[in-house]
Amino acid sequence: MSISDATSTRQLNLGQTEPAAAPCGTYTWCAETGQHTTHASAYTEAPTPDGFGDCVLPANIIAETGAGAFAPCVGWLDLDLTAEQTRARVAELHRHLDTVAALADIVDGQAPLEPGTECYSVTAFGTNGALISSEVYRLDDPQPGEPAARIAVFGQPEADADLDVAGADQLVAGLEQFLPRLRAQRNHLAAVLGSGSGGSVRATDGTPGHYSWCNVAGCRTYQYDERDGGGSYVEHVGHETAITLSDGHPADDIRITAGLGADESYTSGPKVYLAVGDLDALGLGAHGVDTTIAQLEALTSALRTMRGQMDSEARP
Ligand SMILES: [Zn+2]
Ligand SMILES: [Zn+2]
Known part of the structure; x- marks a missing residue:
């Protein structure tokens, strides 16, 4: 079932006049009331509408317990997604948003990130030092089986803070700016090590290799x-x-x-x-x-x- 089906069902229900409609007895997240087999939560949508005033990335939970029953899934991107599929799409969109934010840096002429050499830190009001810092470092003489580079993550000892609302806002903003930088360091590390993961295959000279089952x-x-x-x-x-x-x-x-x-x-x-x-x-x-x-x-x-x-x- 798609979001548009869910929408029409919801509108249908809005048109009905059932005065004392009971809440859904099947799912606590369900926003439907009275007799129903098509369960849907209220939509959540991105707070930023697009240039036409339309909402962006609306999503909700849907399930069907009548004919054509299906278990709860996330209705999003015109798809019915499992929990795992939803998290995968969210991770993809996080990466996309980092790329969009990087466009802003190009527009106002900020220097591109140098994740191989820069150290990124998050501070908060009133701390004497960074709460968290991260930096790619290379091992001069790695042992066999040891990676040639790693990301060091550390905080200054006794860097703690007691935050008011403005302080919490500042820390959240700092963490949001930190995450894409940590991801850039992660990607830099993967590139340096010649792999994006434990599952990659490389020839001994570092050029990409393939699995025996590859087409x-x-x-x-x-x-x-x-x-x-x-x-x-x-x-x-x-x-x-x-x-x-x-x-x-x-x-x-x-x-x-x-x-x-x-x-x-x-x-x-x-x-x-x-x-x-x-x-x-x-x-x-x-x-x-x-x-x-x-x-x-x-x-x-x-x-x-x-x-x-x-x-x-x-x-x-
Ligand atoms: Zn329901
Ligand atoms: Zn391959």
Whole structure:
């Protein structure tokens, strides 16, 4: 169900005149009242409207308990997202907002970040020293297996503060400015170490390598923003396996695809991407693949049982 469906349902409910509508008995987050099976929370939207006055990035929780039931999910970006998918999109948008903020720095001529050499700090009113600082440093003589560079994170001893509202505002603003800088240091570190993650593969000379399962022609190399310290990362993709389930009516065909992939800009390592039709793909880690295999085996076993039952005679 999409946001627009949810909107029309909500408008429908607004049009009804049920004087003593009881709150939802199923979900505490649900804003619907009275008899209903389509559950929706109130929309949350970004506080900044766009130039047309339209709200930006509205989102809410939706669920259905009637026909076509589905568990709670986040309705956002014209998609129904799981909790994990929502967090992934939020992380992507955080990175995007850093890039947008960097455009402002270009406009007013601020020097780009130098995350490889700069030390970034957060202070608060009344502290004698930074609450938190971070800095990339290189090890002169790393031991085998030890990374050649790290990010040092430290605070000044006894740097504490008692804040009023204005002081809390100032600290929040400081932390918000600090986060994109820490991310830039993270990306710089990943570039220096020649990897975005533990899951990356490099040849011994440091050039990008590939997994044995890679469909190398399909793997894509991306550049980190120069302002984030530059460097590159690879999105690895394997060969896809697809099956089409059919009852003889091509319009009803259900296509299931599965493929291995690994995005070096994430730390999660290779994942199996499993998609049904044009629904959003699931990104499954090792544990998720184990669970899925067990579920599909249970389904296969149930299908075998049903197949056997189809041949049995009806009892008189
Ligand atoms: Zn409800
Ligand atoms: Zn590859």
